[in-house]
Amino acid sequence: MPVFISCSCTYSFIQEAGWDEDLVNKSYPWVEDKIVQWPKIAPWQAALRDGLLQAGVAPFNGYTYDHVSGTKVGGTIFDETGYRHTAADLLAAGDASNLKVLLHASVHKIVFGSRQGNGRLKARAIGVEFTDEDGRHHQAFLNSNRDSEVIVSAGAIGTPQLLLLSGIGPKNDLKNHNIPVVLHNRYVGKGMADNPMNSIFIPTRSPPRQSLIETVGITEEGVFIEASSGFGQSSESVHCHHGIMSAEVCHRYSLQFHIAHTYFFLQASFCTLMLCVQRVEE
Incomplete structure (x- = not known):
């Protein structure tokens, strides 16, 4: 089940x-x-996992993708060899004979046509304008197959930017930038926000085994408590980039403890932290 089902907004x-x-x-x-x-x-x-449950972040929901209160173990996109799987792997599910990938190409605009629907004309995406790796401009259009479609998948920032440049978004914002309005949608480009997070780095007497975030605690107030371990100035991680767990920001032997929305749950979080460290040191 997807995460959004549990989020009413x-x-x-x-x-x-x-x-x-x-x-x-x-x-x-x-x-x-x-x-x-x-x-x-x-x-x-x-x-x-055990520390969260002892601190009262219950119940234990086992392995699940669901966004539910309590402690759970989520999925990982890293396989047993440490290889990170991404959206690029989804291409393997496509028909290779009918798939063409353009590297270093940048889409600048969605091209729209119109079609009749419910007695009036409706805008329909029929192609894209893009530049290739040499800076040459191109247009690519859908074929005559009625199931053909333009799929916009440019990320949380790139997708609304592309939609706005193509004329989909709040009409006043589009008019202020002299962009012809294709479709007024007040949501596009709105609602972006950062989640506050505090990270605590804990030195250990011996190097813990590396682990990315697997166990997650979710409180009734919506606080996320999660952790990683072993990413520091060590031979197995110094040549890899692990974001906030990279060698540049971590100590050699350390545990990392991440708390989102900490102002709701500091006391219980530190209680959990002490329980976890005690278990690891034992």
Whole structure:
């Protein structure tokens, strides 16, 4: 089940946007089946799981993708060899004979046509304008197959930017930038926000086994408590980039403890932290 089903604000957005809720739900298992797998729990992750439960972040929900209160073990996009699977792996599910990938190409605008619907003309995406790796401009259009479509998948920032440049978004914003309005949609480009997070780095007497985030605690207030371990100035990680767990910001032997929305749950979080560290040191 997708995360958004448990979040009323996002679920209402799905309804207001007029998307097919059943189709959106079905897309998640399809992706999960291709690139997500259940992790083998590392020692630090097991300690965190037990510490969260002792601190009252209950119940234990086992292995699940669901966004539910309590402690759970989520999926991972890293396989047993440490290889990170991404959306690029989804291409393997396509028909290679009918697939063409253009590297270093940048899409600048969605091209729209019109079609008759409910007695009036409706805008329909029929292609894209893009530049190739040499800076040459091109247009690519859909073929005559009625199921052909333009899929916009440019990320949380790139997607709304592309939609706005193509004329989809709040009409006043578009007019202020002299962009012809194709479709007024007040949601596009709105609602972006950062989640506050505090990270605590804990030195240990011996190097813990590396683990990315596997165990997650979710409180009733919506606080996320998660952790990783072993990413520091060590031979197995110094040549890799692990974001906030990279060698540049971590100590040699360390545990990392991440708390989102900490102002709600500091006391219980530090209680959990002490329980986890005690278990690892034992």
